[in-house]
Amino acid sequence: MSGRKVKLEQQDDHLDLVPLIDCVFLLLLFFMICGRLSTDQRTEQISVPPTKTAVKFDESKAKWRREIINVFGATQGGDPPKHTIRIGTTQFTAKGPEDYSAYQNLRAKLDKIYDESEKYDDPKATQMKLPKVIVEIRADANTEFRVVQEVQQVLTDGFDLTTMQPKKGFDPKQGKPFVNLDFTTRKHNEK
Amino acid sequence: MAHGAAGDGVDAGRLDLVPMIDCIMLLLIFFVMTTKFSTEEKAISSLLPTDKGQSGPGKAKDIKMVNICIYPASPRMVKGYQPSEYAAELKKLTNNNSGLVIEDVYMRVGQREPIQINGKVLTKKEGERMVAEVERVHQYLGDELKKFENAGEPRNKQNDVVIHCYSGLSWKYALIAYDAVRNYEGQNTADGFKWTGDPRELDQARSVNFAPPRIRNYDKNELGNELYEIIHMK
Numbered sequence: 001m002s003g004r005k006v007k008l009e010q011q012d013d014h015l016d017l018v019p020l021i022d023c024v025f026l027l028l029l030f031f032m033i034c035g036r037l038s039t040d041q042r043t044e045q046i047s048v049p050p051t052k053t054a055v056k057f058d059e060s061k062a063k064w065r066r067e068i069i070n071v072f073g074a075t076q077g078g079d080p081p082k083h084t085i086r087i088g089t090t091q092f093t094a095k096g097p098e099d100y101s102a103y104q105n106l107r108a109k110l111d112k113i114y115d116e117s118e119k120y121d122d123p124k125a126t127q128m129k130l131p132k133v134i135v136e137i138r139a140d141a142n143t144e145f146r147v148v149q150e151v152q153q154v155l156t157d158g159f160d161l162t163t164m165q166p167k168k169g170f171d172p173k174q175g176k177p178f179v180n181l182d183f184t185t186r187k188h189n190e191k
Numbered sequence: 192m193a194h195g196a197a198g199d200g201v202d203a204g205r206l207d208l209v210p211m212i213d214c215i216m217l218l219l220i221f222f223v224m225t226t227k228f229s230t231e232e233k234a235i236s237s238l239l240p241t242d243k244g245q246s247g248p249g250k251a252k253d254i255k256m257v258n259i260c261i262y263p264a265s266p267r268m269v270k271g272y273q274p275s276e277y278a279a280e281l282k283k284l285t286n287n288n289s290g291l292v293i294e295d296v297y298m299r300v301g302q303r304e305p306i307q308i309n310g311k312v313l314t315k316k317e318g319e320r321m322v323a324e325v326e327r328v329h330q331y332l333g334d335e336l337k338k339f340e341n342a343g344e345p346r347n348k349q350n351d352v353v354i355h356c357y358s359g360l361s362w363k364y365a366l367i368a369y370d371a372v373r374n375y376e377g378q379n380t381a382d383g384f385k386w387t388g389d390p391r392e393l394d395q396a397r398s399v400n401f402a403p404p405r406i407r408n409y410d411k412n413e414l415g416n417e418l419y420e421i422i423h424m425k
Contacts, residue, residue, distance in 0.1 A: 049363035051370035054233035126241045145365050146358035146404040164407045182234035188325040
């Protein structure tokens with residue numbers, strides 16, 4: 001950068017705009033990149049568990065809508081243990097096992113996705129209408145099993161999210177379930 | 192950029208390095224921000240049941256199941272103790288609920304002998320040790336599931352597999368069990384069925400599900416009950 005100093009001394013009758021232009025370009029680049037990252041659903045530094053049967057999702061073949069739910073946070077013990085759920089660019093954090101607000105917010109978001117999606121009849125003849133949506137649960141390897149399983153319960157829409165107990169007198173035909181899941185993982189022998 | 196034009200006229204006898212440095216800095220920033228060092232992510236498919244259990248019309252009693260139980264490993268995490276004793280042992284293992292992660296777990300099929308899994312090696316940096324540990328779990332579950340085969344039945348008529356994991360353990364243990372069952376199913380499909388990742392294929396496959404966390408069935412002071420149920424499960 002000593003070149004600039006020399007130039008400043010030589011051109012003291014001019015206002016040197018070059019450093020300003022440099023800074024502007026850098027800032028522009030920074031915001032362009034950050035803007036892109038904020039819409040990327042896989043930005044969280046999540047270490048997913050290893051598995052043997054995992055397959056690469058072929059985006060070109062997948063005609064169904066794909067929604068990614070990131071699940072992460074210090075959920076193992078702690079005081080209080082907490083976890084974060086992120087769907088799309090919206091993020092919800094729960095303060096502990098007894099805080100169901102993140103599940104409630106997630107369900108509200110899922111209801112909207114269900115309403116927008118194309119549906120098909122459940123092949124098991126339950127008369128349920130299932131959305132053509134694959135929900136990918138991208139959970140950190142060390143997230144508590146409780147949280148990942150409760151996210152699955154939220155997806156079934158069969159649970160009262162104020163008590164985390166099955167809904168009483170609930171007719172599944174009236175629900176908005178998501179049943180097609182993918183768990184994000186990585187190959188166990190990948191170098 | 193603007194540097195080049197300004198610099199050429201000022202220092203005719205010297206090579207102006209400023210534009211080059213600028214470009215290099217910009218390229219450096221670009222690559223630092225866009226390069227991903229994480230491993231490529233893949234997926235393993237699952238289908239939540241619509242015709243059984245809590246969200247279905249109540250056929251749960253007719254279903255025969257193979258239970259895979261996963262719980263913390265310790266000499267006192269065996270049958271024969273009371274829920275309060277399991278709770279006390281758990282407290283010890285987590286250093287009085289200080290957030291210590293339990294890394295040694297037992298995995299058991301039905302009432303068979305469990306294997307102990309070392310969760311510390313289930314990270315990428317462990318390399319071959321991790322591969323060996325995953326293979327060991329697959330071998331164990333494959334051998335045990337063979338004993339529950341219903342000969343002649345198609346895969347989707349085999350007994351359902353339910354994974355019961357202690358709610359405070361890491362998700363990775365439950366997923367490895369799920370992976371091992373799916374691998375076993377892939378090996379036992381006569382027509383050479385290969386998993387392509389399409390969730391609809393799971394309608395033709397054996398049902399494998401995760402049991403709801405029992406933490407919701409009890410008061411927060413009764414966590415030993417959850418362990419008691421899983422350890423004594425048949």
